[in-house]
Amino acid sequence: xxxxxxxxxxxxxxxxxxxxxxxxxxxxxxxxxxxxxxxxxxxxxxxxxxxxxxxxxxxxxxxxxxxxxxxxxxxxxxxxxxxxxxxxxxxxxxxxxxxxxxxxxxxxxxxxxxxxxxxxxxxxxxxxxxxxxxxxxxxxxxxxxxxxxxxxxxxxxxxxxxxxxxxxxxxxxxxxxxxxxxxxxxxxxxxxxxxxxxxxxxxxxxxxxxxxxxxxxxxxxxxxxxxxxxxxxxxxxxxxxxxxxxxxxxxxxxxxxxxxxx
Amino acid sequence: xxxxxxxxxxxxxxxxxxxxxxxxxxxxxxxxxxxxxxxxxxxxxxxxxxxxxxxxxxxxxxxxxxxxxxxxxxxxxxxxxxxxxxxxxxxxxxxxxxxxxxxxxxxxxxxxxxxxxxxxxxxxxxxxxxxxxxxxxxxxxxxxxxxxxxxxxxxxxxxxxxxxxxxxxxxxxxxxxxxxxxxxxxxxxxxxxxxxxxxxxxxxxxxxxxxxxxxxxxxxxxxxxxxxxxxxxxxxxxxxxxxxxxxxxxxxxxxxxxxxxxxxxxxxxxxxxxxxxxxxxxxxxxxxxxxxxxxxxxxxxxxxxxxxxxxxxxxxxxxxxxxxxxxxxxxxxxxxxxxxxxxxxxxxxxxxxxxxxxxxxxxxxxxxxxxxxxxxxxxxxxxx
Numbered sequence: 001x002x003x004x005x006x007x008x009x010x011x012x013x014x015x016x017x018x019x020x021x022x023x024x025x026x027x028x029x030x031x032x033x034x035x036x037x038x039x040x041x042x043x044x045x046x047x048x049x050x051x052x053x054x055x056x057x058x059x060x061x062x063x064x065x066x067x068x069x070x071x072x073x074x075x076x077x078x079x080x081x082x083x084x085x086x087x088x089x090x091x092x093x094x095x096x097x098x099x100x101x102x103x104x105x106x107x108x109x110x111x112x113x114x115x116x117x118x119x120x121x122x123x124x125x126x127x128x129x130x131x132x133x134x135x136x137x138x139x140x141x142x143x144x145x146x147x148x149x150x151x152x153x154x155x156x157x158x159x160x161x162x163x164x165x166x167x168x169x170x171x172x173x174x175x176x177x178x179x180x181x182x183x184x185x186x187x188x189x190x191x192x193x194x195x196x197x198x199x200x201x202x203x204x205x206x207x208x209x210x211x212x213x214x215x216x217x218x219x220x221x222x223x224x225x226x227x228x229x230x231x232x233x234x235x236x237x238x239x240x241x242x243x244x245x246x247x248x249x250x251x252x253x254x255x256x257x258x259x260x261x262x
Numbered sequence: 263x264x265x266x267x268x269x270x271x272x273x274x275x276x277x278x279x280x281x282x283x284x285x286x287x288x289x290x291x292x293x294x295x296x297x298x299x300x301x302x303x304x305x306x307x308x309x310x311x312x313x314x315x316x317x318x319x320x321x322x323x324x325x326x327x328x329x330x331x332x333x334x335x336x337x338x339x340x341x342x343x344x345x346x347x348x349x350x351x352x353x354x355x356x357x358x359x360x361x362x363x364x365x366x367x368x369x370x371x372x373x374x375x376x377x378x379x380x381x382x383x384x385x386x387x388x389x390x391x392x393x394x395x396x397x398x399x400x401x402x403x404x405x406x407x408x409x410x411x412x413x414x415x416x417x418x419x420x421x422x423x424x425x426x427x428x429x430x431x432x433x434x435x436x437x438x439x440x441x442x443x444x445x446x447x448x449x450x451x452x453x454x455x456x457x458x459x460x461x462x463x464x465x466x467x468x469x470x471x472x473x474x475x476x477x478x479x480x481x482x483x484x485x486x487x488x489x490x491x492x493x494x495x496x497x498x499x500x501x502x503x504x505x506x507x508x509x510x511x512x513x514x515x516x517x518x519x520x521x522x523x524x525x526x527x528x529x530x531x532x533x534x535x536x537x538x539x540x541x542x543x544x545x546x547x548x549x550x551x552x553x554x555x556x557x558x559x560x561x562x563x564x565x566x567x568x569x570x571x572x573x574x575x576x577x578x579x580x581x582x583x584x585x586x587x588x589x590x591x592x593x594x595x596x597x598x599x600x601x602x603x604x605x606x607x608x609x610x611x612x613x614x615x616x617x618x619x620x621x622x623x624x625x626x627x628x629x630x631x632x633x634x635x636x637x638x639x640x641x642x643x644x645x646x
Contacts, residue, residue: 157356157358159354159356159358160358160360160361162324162326162345162352162354162358163352163354163358163359163360164360164371165325165326165344165345165346166324166325166326166345166346166348166350166351166352166420167346167351167371167372167375167419167420167423168346168347168349168372168375168376168423169346169371169375170344170346171346173375174346177360177371177375178360181360181362182361182362
């Protein structure tokens with residue numbers, strides 16, 4: 001390869017990385033600002049905005065978000081894995097229709113889903129509660145799990161399951177000792193996507209939260225609309241940090257799994 | 263829930279009976295009323311081209327495929343249990359080792375699901391790995407092993423729980439020739455040592471000849487012939503078997519009888535045949551099969567005189583192929599397909615060149631007679 005094109009590629013790559021990271025480079029210094037408005041460069045250093053994050057409105061919404069996202073990841077992974085198993089392995093009429101229905105939340109606008117769910121949840125008396133949010137997010141996160149686990153199941157060697165049965169393991173043992181370890185990367189990826197989806201989701205959450213039960217994105221949105229403080233920058237910095245940690249963990253887990261030949 | 267199969271290690275080898283075993287996939291008759299009796303400790307190969315029903319038969323025995331009709335009996339007991347309760351070992355063509363387990367864990371798996379005691383598992387796994395010569399690779403993952411080593415592990419895994427029968431589905435298909443031959447002999451050694459009943463599926467006739475006690479030749483879902491290797495080669499009972507096992511020179515025609523002598527008339531020539539097992543009532547259609555090594559080829563000169571107990575055909579050498587231990591001659595003659603002859607190198611035979619006029623002859627009793635069978639394959643609507 002000629003050195004000119006190599007150099008162009010390098011330059012382009014560096015520019016791309018700067019473009020992606022630049023917002024962070026502005027955001028992080030602003031979160032340590034001594035000014036009470038979002039200004040750049042910050043006039044001085046202060047930790048006051050981080051301190052403000054410890055107030056009740058932020059901590060309680062963070063806890064709510066964490067609860068909702070964890071439960072969503074749990075239920076979406078359980079249901080999604082079972083659904084994927086049935087859809088990939090099963091042979092029954094209407095299989096494609098069921099698959100399309102499960103995936104439909106990804107194409108229906110979230111606003112519509114939010115309105116519809118609110119209407120139903122009010123009657124069920126779960127609007128504005130954590131269980132209501134979990135139900136809503138589980139439905140919305142299901143496609144991520146079904147797609148990931150389904151792909152793992154389809155690429156998995158069917159003979160492994162036959163071999164397991166042949167060696168004396170019944171359906172449950174075969175699933176536990178052979179199938180599950182094989183599709184685990186897909187299951188974990190699905191769970192991670194489900195968690196992050198719920199953690200970030202705002203549209204449906206706006207409909208289903210109440211003044212007493214609010215998720216982090218909903219509170220942030222409210223703050224943005226009423227007062228623009230560096231508190232948001234501080235929170236954004238923490239959230240970015242959290243994402244980085246999660247993905248590093250995922251990478252470490254991935255690497256640890258290497259020796260088994262996946 | 264899961265099975266509680268019997269404790270590992272049990273008495274004499276099991277025998278297997280397939281009775282009218284049949285499998286239809288839609289309108290396709292994959293397996294059509296198969297009958298086999300496999301003795302305890304016997305090594306039987308199911309041989310046939312792809313799509314002849316041999317793998318489907320194996321899968322029915324294993325319990326992966328439900329038979330449409332007929333029954334499978336092990337030691338006179340009808341088997342209908344699900345695959346995981348059958349106590350039948352299987353070796354797959356692609357090994358099917360569990361990638362997330364080490365070699366030793368793979369071998370331990372059938373014992374673990376049978377709730378065998380830990381120290382007993384350790385002992386049996388060690389023995390099994392030693393048996394296949396991989397005692398030092400127990401901690402390796404499948405991907406760290408070569409194809410041959412993986413197949414040995416798969417074999418150890420299929421044997422360690424002392425199954426009643428072991429099924430092997432083209433287990434050496436993915437390996438190169440040299441390794442394949444090595445493993446054939448090793449597999450045969452282990453089978454004889456353990457006295458275990460084995461059913462082996464392959465489309466490689468050479469492999470079948472090397473390993474089997476008996477071979478069942480499959481064609482279009484039916485067994486054409488079930489016999490020992492030598493019988494299959496020397497006395498094929500159908501044109502398909504003659505053609506599938508080894509090379510053959512085939513003369514088609516109708517059999518006739520005159521003055522107590524039998525002959526085959528191809529239209530252009532008449533060939534003598536040895537006494538027929540079932541003499542033709544009228545003009546029976548069939549073929550005469552002559553193996554290439556039975557065909558003597560000599561220069562067509564004055565001294566070349568076929569004896570009266572021989573058939574002789576005038577031909578021209580078309581090609582000479584040197585194969586190391588033998589020479590293969592392709593001969594053109596006036597009637598039908600080319601003839602093939604094989605001569606051992608170094609037995610002082612006359613060297614022939616392309617273009618030579620020759621006489622090819624064989625002892626009458628070396629020609630094998632096969633009759634055409636009533637039309638196969640197309641069956642009327644079957645009843646269940």
